[in-house]
Structures are given as C-alpha cells and as structure tokens.
Amino acid sequence: KAGVTQTPRYLIKTRGQQVTLSCSPISGHRSVSWYQQTPGQGLQFLFEYFSETQRNKGNFPGRFSGRQFSNSRSEMNVSTLELGDSALYLCASSLSPETYNSPLHFGNGTRLTVT
Amino acid sequence: QQQVKQSPQSLIVQKGGISIINCAYENTAFDYFPWYQQFPGKGPALLIAIRPDVSEKKEGRFTISFNKSAKQFSLHIMDSQPGDSATYFCAASADVYSGGGADGLTFGKGTHLIIQP
Numbered sequence: 348k349a350g351v352t353q354t355p356r357y358l359i360k361t362r363g364q365q366v367t368l369s370c371s372p373i374s375g376h377r378s379v380s381w382y383q384q385t386p387g388q389g390l391q392f393l394f395e396y397f398s399e400t401q402r403n404k405g406n407f408p409g410r411f412s413g414r415q416f417s418n419s420r421s422e423m424n425v426s427t428l429e430l431g432d433s434a435l436y437l438c439a440s441s442l443s444p445e446t447y448n449s450p451l452h453f454g455n456g457t458r459l460t461v462t
Numbered sequence: 463q464q465q466v467k468q469s470p471q472s473l474i475v476q477k478g479g480i481s482i483i484n485c486a487y488e489n490t491a492f493d494y495f496p497w498y499q500q501f502p503g504k505g506p507a508l509l510i511a512i513r514p515d516v517s518e519k520k521e522g523r524f525t526i527s528f529n530k531s532a533k534q535f536s537l538h539i540m541d542s543q544p545g546d547s548a549t550y551f552c553a554a555s556a557d558v559y560s561g562g563g564a565d566g567l568t569f570g571k572g573t574h575l576i577i578q579p
Contacts, residue, residue: 351505380566380567382566382567389551389569389570389571389572390506390551390553390567390569391569392566392567392568393566394566395566403566405566437505437506439505450496450508450511451508451567452507452508453498453505453506453507454505455503455504455505456505
C-alpha cells in the first residue's frame with residue numbers, strides 16, 4: 348500500500364508570493380492533517396480535514412489555509428509568504444479522526460524555503 | 463506555551479544499552495500519548511502509543527511507561543541498536559479524535575538519539 352505522498356518535495360519562493368502544497372493520503376484514509384516543522388518550534392499543528400470539512404485549526408495566521416477534496420486529497424496554501432514560513436510541511440493521514448485506533452501516518456514533507 | 467516538555471535534547475548510548483527519553487505534560491485533558499521516530503529526510507513514523515488507563519505498554523524492544531499522577535511518560539529502548547539512531551518525538555492529544563482537540567497533536571521538541579557501535 349502506498350504511503351502518504353506529498354508534492355513537491357522542495358520549493359523555493361520569494362517573500363510576498365503564495366504557494367500551494369499537495370497531499371495524497373493513504374488509500375482509504377479520509378482524515379488529513381497538516382503540521383509545520385521547524386528547528387526552533389518543532390512540530391506544530393496547522394489544521395485537520397475530514398470528509399472535506401475542516402475539523403480543527405492550529406494557532407496560525409489566516410495566511411495559512413487548506414482544503415480537502417472528495418477523493419480525500421488535500422492542499423494547503425500559504426499566501427503573502429514571509430521568511431519565517433520556511434519550514435518542512437508535513438501531511439498526515441488516518442482512517443478517521445479517532446486517534447488511538449486510527450493513528451496518523453506522515454508523508455516525507457515538502458521543504459519550503461522563502462528568500 | 464510548551465505543553466509537552468521532552469528531555470534530553472540529545473542522547474548518546476552504547477550499542478546494547480538502554481535508551482530512555484522522558485516527557486512531561488501540563489494539560490490534564492490529554493488522553494493519548496504516542497511516540498514518533500524520524501529519520502533524516504523522512505516524516506515521523508509512529509512507534510508506539512499509550513492511553514492513560516494503563517501504566518506500561520511494550521512492543522518489542524520499545525516500552526512506554528506512564529505516570530498519570532506525575533503527568534509524565536517515558537520511552538525505553540532496550541538493547542539499543544545503531545539503526546535506532548534517529549530523532550524521537552513524544553506527543554499528546556486532548557481527545558480520542560485524530561488531530562486531538564483544537565490543537566491537534568502537541569509534540570515535544572524531540573530527542574536526537576545516537577547509538578554508538
């Protein structure tokens with residue numbers, strides 16, 4: 348079974364631009380979560396989608412947004428990029444929003460560099 | 463506010479030894495405590511998880527010990543091997559729904575583990 352696929356693997360953008368990252372969950376998984384990983388702040392929760400609805404959102408500015416499609420694939424968008432947005436963005440999928448019986452499976456991330 | 467504190471930041475253990483990583487949490491609503499392992503260039507992978515109704519869970523060489531009253535939990539890696547060299551993250555969430563409550567999974571800052579041959 349294929350794992351969580353994130354594209355692209357690397358991105359270089361300039362301040363002020365916007366970027367869209369893509370995530371394909373494991374087949375059959377309907378819940379998708381996004382996390383930002385930086386050396387300073389570690390792993391921080393961005394948002395979670397289930398059945399095309401955003402269930403939860405972390406403490407990030409409105410420049411960070413996402414969506415989920417009917418096939419469970421998800422995208423996240425960051426507008427008006429800032430230098431501090433440089434990070435590894437991780438997508439994780441699970442069968443359902445039930446954590447213990449439906450653990451998160453992470454992709455290998457998209458490395459975003461903002462110059 | 464860091465809700466899950468992880469220590470040590472880095473750890474060097476001899477092959478065959480026991481690696482111990484500790485985490486402490488503040489939010490008493492947390493009821494799911496997973497550990498993740500991350501290799502360079504890869505995403506975190508779930509190692510083992512525990513709920514607060516048990517004090518210990520063992521899977522192979524990996525054991526979680528949980529102390530609800532102290533709000534602490536730890537990962538023990540027995541017979542540590544060079545292949546265990548990675549970064550380990552503890553995490554916690556506030557309810558049984560994946561992504562946790564409003565904050566999703568709250569992660570510790572990570573422990574960089576090196577197993578020397």
